[in-house]
Amino acid sequence: MEKLPKVAFPFIIVAVILIIVLSKSAVTINSGEAGVLFKTFGEGVVIDEPALGEGFHIVAPWNKVFVYEVRQQEITEKMNVLSSNGLDIKLEASVWFQPDFKNIGKLHQEKSEMYKERVLLPAIRSAARSVVGRYTPEQLYSSKRDAIQQEIFEETKKIVEDQYIQLNEVLVRDVTLPATIKDAIERKLKQEQESLEYEFRLITADKEAQKQIIEAQGKADANRILSASLNNMILQDKGIEATIKLAESPNSKVIVIGSGDSGMPIILGNQ
Template identity: 45%
Template structure:
């Protein structure tokens, strides 16, 4: 009787082992590095959004469903045709780098599912680019306000994705392409504006130089007036006498003074 009971337990154990092995893939699982997992509990309240499973070995009830998300930084490249403020078609190439917000993977799955990139990220990027560029003209986008356009696209994309549990790392606008004739027209206009600015600069420089010369001339004239008003015959005669005396002291000069000149100054003879 004991042997029979032992055999029955052994059979049950073997059967249980085979069942466990068969269900092992439904019970045991491993979350790899760069992944997050969430569980859908069929008999326990549905999707468990709050408990995000990190990397490592785990187990679950075989009737529950595991969803694994790659949360490493991802990137997409998009080329799209958009309309400017005046309805002109513009081609834009953008690159977006992003990843799911780790603690919100459950909410992301509930709203958009595994295909969130095509269901959420790409449409939001396209929408932001179209909305922003629709507020500017082609000329502004291509030249004068390009930095402002790029900044607005980045800001609005980050806000819209963040509201849907995606963190945007960066958005790069690789190129903005206009129809060739429009591009040439804008470049010609910019060239003419630069030439006009250069011409205006030259005019202003010439005006400044003319003003400088006028002020210098007025100063020189005022100085001459002051000097002329201070010169008298007595002062000139005194300065002449002083200069004559200094010259007479030169060792290379023989001084002979005979009378005086018409201007009242001594006459010096015998210079070597």
């Protein structure tokens, strides 16, 4: 086997060094990520320049790049909080958030990659305890869920808005009350519902009775007016008209004998 000439060894060493340097210098930022540059022999964390965006970058091999996910993320927290009357409530909430891209260098410098544990989670716990403490278990269980969710979001946002974190949404996923309290609330709600249904039936029945009274009164008034407008001459005239119509009918056979007390013909039979 032929040996390599001695002059080739320096080139090989240089090539190896270049490969090592390039491997240390090449940084790829993936989709949805950003890089924070740390200059070892400079000012440290670079905060006065934009973060490294997606793609391939070359940095000095003695510097470091800390990669952050800048897409919207979700973190779920389960916690115990107290209601306004001191009852222990279990609350589960999800937080939608992302780092502030423009200030990601400051976020790294002041909070580090542990910003979720050091800032976001304590903020959501504090806000949840503050908000839930204003409400009774009945309100937490039924009508105030949306209001509580919005208030927790607003209180958490106040805490993190100057911490280089963009808060997008807070979702209250579950509120768990003590079993005895939950059963008592459900019984109370059921009784209230039954009471409302009973009141509705009473109101409906009362309206129906009033309607019948009005209809009966209307019929009575109509009959009284009709009776007052009738006299013997009108009745006799109506009788004559009816008799003529019967006599003119081709399907009738009418026999009239004498007359009645009123002077009207008496109809004995027809076919």
